[in-house]
Amino acid sequence: MGRGSALEALVEAAAGILAADSLEGTLGRIAHHLRALLHYDDLTVYEIDEAASLLRPVFAVGDWVDEVLANPIPLGTGITGWVVEHRRTRNVPNVCEDPLSNVVAGTPDEPEAFVCVPLLARERVLGALNVYRNGIDAAFTDEEVELVERFATMAALAYDSARQRETLREQVKRDGLTGLLNHRACHERLGQELEAGATVAIVCLDLDHFKVINDELGHAEGDRVLAATAERLRSVVRSSDVVGRLGGEEFVLILPGVDAEAAEDCAERARAALAELTVRGRPLAASAGVAVSPLDGVEPSELLANGDTALYWAKRTGRGRTVRYVAGAVRPEAQQRHEIATLLEQGPRALRIVFQPVVELATGRPAGYEALTRFEDSRGPDEWFAQAHRVGLGEELEALALRSALAVGGRPEGTFLALNVSPRALLSAPVRSALPDDLTGIVVELTEHELFGAEGELEAELVALRARGARVALDDAGAGYAGLQQIIRIAPDILKLDRALVHGAHADGSRQALLEALIGFAGTTGAAVCAEGVEDLDDLRALVALDATYAQGYGLARPGPPWPAPLHGATEAGASEIRAGLRVSIAPRGAAGAFASGMADLSDDLAAATTIADLDAAIGRAAGILRADDVALMQVDRETDSLVLLSAHHANPAGMHWPLADFPATRYVLDNRIPGQVVVGDEAGDPAELAELEALGMATVLIVPIVFGGRELAVLEVYRVLPQAFTAREVDRARVLSQQFGAALDRLA
Structure with a gap:
C-alpha cells in the first residue's frame, strides 16, 4: 500500500472509529479497520490498571480470546510490559526466540510474529495494542510496523475518548460527593418502582441547621458531614431499598413494598442513626417527611413533591421530627402563599443581592460576577424559591431577584453578570419581562434540581436569548442535575462544575478523571468551563492543570456587595506567565478530544x-x-x-x-x-x-x-x-x- 493510499485509509479508519457510540463499539472498530490495512491473525488491547499493577486485557480477537482475556499481565513483565514501561514499539519476528516473550496460559507455545505498540494519548500511556501473525516466516515489515504505529496513535485517542464517555454515562447517575444516586437517577428509579405496581414509600430527609455548619466550619467540614450521612443512611435500609441525594443537604429513601407505618419507622431509625454523628460535640439532627403510593401519588414527581411538603412541615414545626404527608393537613397552602405574597409586596426591600467573582484562570482577572439572592429570614434562598414555586409564585419571585440584580450599577467594564434562572421560570411572562432587550454581557445560568420540561420550547427560548446577546450557563455539572441529555439539549456556553466534584480534586484521581472528561467534552463543543466552590489552592492548581476556563469559590472571593475583588494570592496561583505583554504557555499540557x-x-x-x-x-x-x-x-x-x-x-x-x-x-x-x-x-x-x-x-x-x-x-x-x-x-x-x-x-x- 502506497503512502498516499495508506494515509487515506488511516483517515477513513479514524472517521469510522470515532463514529462508534460505545467503548465496546470503539474497540470492535479498531480491530475491524486495522484488519483492512494489513493482515493479522490475533489482536489484543491491554489497559493499564495501576491500582492492581497489571496490564488488563480489555478486548481480543482471534483463536484464543477467552484465554487472553482471563490472563492479565503484571506491569513490567513480558514484551507488553517492556513496551508500556519504555513507551516504545517492539517488533518481534518470532516470539519463540525473544527472551522477554511469555506465553498466555492455555495457549500453545508456537512461532508467531508480534508487534506491540504503546497506546499514547495526551502524553499518557493508556496501555498497549498487540498484533500477531502465525508462522515462522510471518514477520512484520518496517512499513507495516510504521502503519500499526500510526494507527495506534489515532486508536489511542479514540479509545481514551470512548472510555471517558463511558465514565460520564456512569458518573452522571451518581452524586460526586456521596456516591449515592442523584436527583435525576432517583426520579427514574422511583418511576420504575411505581410502574411495577407495588406500594412504594419514600422518606425525604433534610439535615437541620446545615447552613450553620457550612458557614461556621467551612464547606470541607460540610462535605465530611454529607459523606458520613450517606453512609449512615445506607446502614438503615434493606439491599432492595435506594438511598439518594436530592441536592444540598436533602436525601431520599425509596422503599418498595413498604406501607406508611413501616416507612415512618424507617425514618426514625434513619434520624437516630444520624444523631450518632457529632459535629463539634453536638449530635447531628435531621427532619423527615413520608409519602406513600398510591394514596399520596402515583407519579414520581407527585410523590416526591408530597414527601417534600411533609418534610417542609416537619422543619417549620420545630425540626427534629418525622411528619407523614396527609392531604390538606400539612401547612395550608394559603399560609405558604401569603408569606411569598408579602415578600413580593415589599419589592427589592425583601431581599438583598450579593456578587461573587468568576475568575478567569489564564489571567487571574475577574471575568464576571454571579448574582446571588439572600433573604433576611434564616431560611436559605433555595427553600424560599422552592416554596414560591409550590404556591405558584415562583416566577414572580425569580423575576424580582433578576430585576434587583440588574439594577445594581457600576459593574467593571468587560465583565459579565451571571443571573440564576430556573428553566420553567425562564419561559414565563414575569421573567421574560424582567430581562432587558439587550443582553450583551449577561449570562443566563440555568439552575434547576428537576428534569427539564418538554423539548423544543426551552431550546427556542435560548436561541432567542442568544440572539439578544446572552450567553447560557448550565449549573451543577457532575452532580447529576446537569445530565448528559441536558448538556446536549442546552449546548451551554459555560458549563459549571459542581462544588462537590471540585472539592478535594487535587488528591482524588477519580474526581480528576471525571473533571478531565467533562472539561474535554466541553472543549469539543466550544463551551467554557467554570469550577464552583473552589476553596483550596491545591484544587485551584489542579483545575489550572486540567485546563478549566473559570473558577469561583470562597478560596478566590466570598460573595459580597458589588463588586468584590478576588484574593490576590489565589489569582496568582492560576494566572499564566507574563512576557512582553502576553500571557504565554511554555509547556503544552495536552488536549482532549479530536478534530x-x-x-x-x-x-x-x-x-x-x-x-x-x-x-x-x-x-x-x-x-x-x-x-x-x-x-x-x-x-x-x-x-x-x-x-x-x-x-x-x-x-x-x-x-x-x-x-x-x-x-x-x-x-x-x-x-x-x-x-x-x-x-x-x-x-x-x-x-x-x-x-x-x-x-x-x-x-x-x-x-x-x-x-x-x-x-x-x-x-x-x-x-x-x-x-x-x-x-x-x-x-x-x-x-x-x-x-x-x-x-x-x-x-x-
Whole structure:
C-alpha cells in the first residue's frame, strides 16, 4: 500500500472509529479497520490498571480470546510490559526466540510474529495494542510496523475518548460527593418502582441547621458531614431499598413494598442513626417527611413533591421530627402563599443581592460576577424559591431577584453578570419581562434540581436569548442535575462544575478523571468551563492543570456587595506567565478530544492551493476548526521587518503591512517561537495589541508563530469577540493547525 493510499485509509479508519457510540463499539472498530490495512491473525488491547499493577486485557480477537482475556499481565513483565514501561514499539519476528516473550496460559507455545505498540494519548500511556501473525516466516515489515504505529496513535485517542464517555454515562447517575444516586437517577428509579405496581414509600430527609455548619466550619467540614450521612443512611435500609441525594443537604429513601407505618419507622431509625454523628460535640439532627403510593401519588414527581411538603412541615414545626404527608393537613397552602405574597409586596426591600467573582484562570482577572439572592429570614434562598414555586409564585419571585440584580450599577467594564434562572421560570411572562432587550454581557445560568420540561420550547427560548446577546450557563455539572441529555439539549456556553466534584480534586484521581472528561467534552463543543466552590489552592492548581476556563469559590472571593475583588494570592496561583505583554504557555499540557475531520478537510484545502491567494478557503476553515470569530494569516517580510496580511478579513484588505517595531508582543512571539495571547481587560496586555483589538472590534487575540524548516514564515492570529482567554487545549490546536499552514507557505513561496 502506497503512502498516499495508506494515509487515506488511516483517515477513513479514524472517521469510522470515532463514529462508534460505545467503548465496546470503539474497540470492535479498531480491530475491524486495522484488519483492512494489513493482515493479522490475533489482536489484543491491554489497559493499564495501576491500582492492581497489571496490564488488563480489555478486548481480543482471534483463536484464543477467552484465554487472553482471563490472563492479565503484571506491569513490567513480558514484551507488553517492556513496551508500556519504555513507551516504545517492539517488533518481534518470532516470539519463540525473544527472551522477554511469555506465553498466555492455555495457549500453545508456537512461532508467531508480534508487534506491540504503546497506546499514547495526551502524553499518557493508556496501555498497549498487540498484533500477531502465525508462522515462522510471518514477520512484520518496517512499513507495516510504521502503519500499526500510526494507527495506534489515532486508536489511542479514540479509545481514551470512548472510555471517558463511558465514565460520564456512569458518573452522571451518581452524586460526586456521596456516591449515592442523584436527583435525576432517583426520579427514574422511583418511576420504575411505581410502574411495577407495588406500594412504594419514600422518606425525604433534610439535615437541620446545615447552613450553620457550612458557614461556621467551612464547606470541607460540610462535605465530611454529607459523606458520613450517606453512609449512615445506607446502614438503615434493606439491599432492595435506594438511598439518594436530592441536592444540598436533602436525601431520599425509596422503599418498595413498604406501607406508611413501616416507612415512618424507617425514618426514625434513619434520624437516630444520624444523631450518632457529632459535629463539634453536638449530635447531628435531621427532619423527615413520608409519602406513600398510591394514596399520596402515583407519579414520581407527585410523590416526591408530597414527601417534600411533609418534610417542609416537619422543619417549620420545630425540626427534629418525622411528619407523614396527609392531604390538606400539612401547612395550608394559603399560609405558604401569603408569606411569598408579602415578600413580593415589599419589592427589592425583601431581599438583598450579593456578587461573587468568576475568575478567569489564564489571567487571574475577574471575568464576571454571579448574582446571588439572600433573604433576611434564616431560611436559605433555595427553600424560599422552592416554596414560591409550590404556591405558584415562583416566577414572580425569580423575576424580582433578576430585576434587583440588574439594577445594581457600576459593574467593571468587560465583565459579565451571571443571573440564576430556573428553566420553567425562564419561559414565563414575569421573567421574560424582567430581562432587558439587550443582553450583551449577561449570562443566563440555568439552575434547576428537576428534569427539564418538554423539548423544543426551552431550546427556542435560548436561541432567542442568544440572539439578544446572552450567553447560557448550565449549573451543577457532575452532580447529576446537569445530565448528559441536558448538556446536549442546552449546548451551554459555560458549563459549571459542581462544588462537590471540585472539592478535594487535587488528591482524588477519580474526581480528576471525571473533571478531565467533562472539561474535554466541553472543549469539543466550544463551551467554557467554570469550577464552583473552589476553596483550596491545591484544587485551584489542579483545575489550572486540567485546563478549566473559570473558577469561583470562597478560596478566590466570598460573595459580597458589588463588586468584590478576588484574593490576590489565589489569582496568582492560576494566572499564566507574563512576557512582553502576553500571557504565554511554555509547556503544552495536552488536549482532549479530536478534530481530525476538520484537519483532514483543511489539509485538502492546503494541498489544492497553487497560489497564496488560494489559501483563503483554508483560512476560513481554520476559524471554524478553532471556533474563532476571525483568523488572519500574516507573512513575515524580513526586508521591511514587517507583517503582510495574506488573507482579507472584515476590517483590512489583503496586502496591508504592519511594522513589527510597532508591535513588540508579536515580535516576541516570532523571536521566541512560542504562542501568546492578549485579552481586553487584562492589565498585563501589550498596549499596541489592545489598541489593534479595539480597532478590529475584537476582545481576544491568540498569536501563533508559523515556523517551518527553521525559518519564521508567518504568524496566525486567532480572534474572539468575547474577552475570554484561549485555554491551553485551544492553544495546542492552533499550534498544530499553524504547522499545516507552514508547510503550505513553504511550498508556495
